[in-house]
Amino acid sequence: MPRPSRWNEIVEAAAEAFRTNGFAATSLEDIASAVGIWKGSLYHYINSKEDLLFAVVRGPAEEILKQIQELSETDLPPTEKIRRATRSHVKVLESNFVYASVYLQEIAGRRKLPEWTAMDREYLDLLESIVREGVESGEFSAVTNPRIATLALIGSLNWLTHWYRPGGPLHADEISDQFCDLFLGGLIVRTPRSKSKPNQKAATPSPTVTPLKTTKPRAKRTA
Amino acid sequence: MPRPSRWNEIVEAAAEAFRTNGFAATSLEDIASAVGIWKGSLYHYINSKEDLLFAVVRGPAEEILKQIQELSETDLPPTEKIRRATRSHVKVLESNFVYASVYLQEIAGRRKLPEWTAMDREYLDLLESIVREGVESGEFSAVTNPRIATLALIGSLNWLTHWYRPGGPLHADEISDQFCDLFLGGLIVRTPRSKSKPNQKAATPSPTVTPLKTTKPRAKRTA
DNA sequence: CGAGAAATGAAACGATCGTTTGGTTATCCT
């Protein structure tokens, strides 16, 4: 991967085009003309079109993983870990918005290259182990399935690429704080009631309406 | 749009291919050979390749919107509305998993056709108004920004297409129940304390660690 | 200044794609 000045322009133009039209629907001519060169000239910087995709995507992918790796090595209480993980996730998404959007749309979807799926998996596992830590310490007593809770948080965060706009009215810090408050505390401020009964349905304080089939008896299913 | 028997095969094959490789990277030859016909023969069913995309996507998009429209017309308490909305959202995603995945990846992203963005917008607005209803009734006293809370829930739900696998170990009812419990109640079962102080940070019961910059003073910014 | 390397221009290639055309077979209806 070369280093000269035009290279940054090229990667930025590629990222912008990939985000708007998708990788497959973006032609090298689109990128070249955005920079002001001929499409053949791109091959002094790349060996194939896919090189551009990886160049766009590598930065934020490695950054976001590094952040949670460092966080996992601390001994902060789980609540604080979740708060900081949420913040750094939103921060990386904001600071590298176009790049990160391309990653989530083109890599985290479709492509199954083992290098990237391993990174996704490691990130998920580290975040889940934080949640699990909170469950075991008794702080997250409302969680029944740590993996689902973790995936819910990751979903909220990554979905930012579908609606967040840099320079828009919502600041990243504001968003991450509210996400974190919501994830940790939920919508409802519970009335002090069943303390020693960590019921699965403890979060539902409205008995006004008969619920329609709370939880089906599950069919057994392994793996 | 024609009706014969092969038409269903074609749409299913298209959906499967679109989900795996994306719309732009899928050739009509891929779809035709999956059904066992020549690619030119597809044009007795369609006028252009995009027709296939819309045929794949229309069903679940209209269904998921219809469900929340009907729900909005009831006078159930907000908590119950959220629970039912979550359930039906997961249900539609599960029952039409491939179709819905294509919608979220190809329509809710990139494409800006006004018909679909209007549907997305209406769905978001209806769900947000439920949240807002709960805030005004006092039930959702922990919410400071209804739109962000709504987008967080939608993100968790739609991210299902990135990790859920039909026939896998997790049942759809189980997932939607846990999502809903998490969204309504959060990770933490709060200890009865500040009842009449709906502080922004009421959800953070761990004062062990000094938070790093809670919320920056925001730069003013309109629109 | 001038040689050598880096960067870009300019054109062409083979492959593939969406679409069209026209003919052939199968299916349905009364």
Added chain:
DNA sequence: AGGATAACCAAACGATCGTTTCATTTCTCG
């Protein structure tokens, strides 16, 4: 049965795409 209509075959077209090749310009630095 037989005609009409739908379904499909088979081939080809023009356009576009990723990539290659080679000539030319621009930059670097001793």
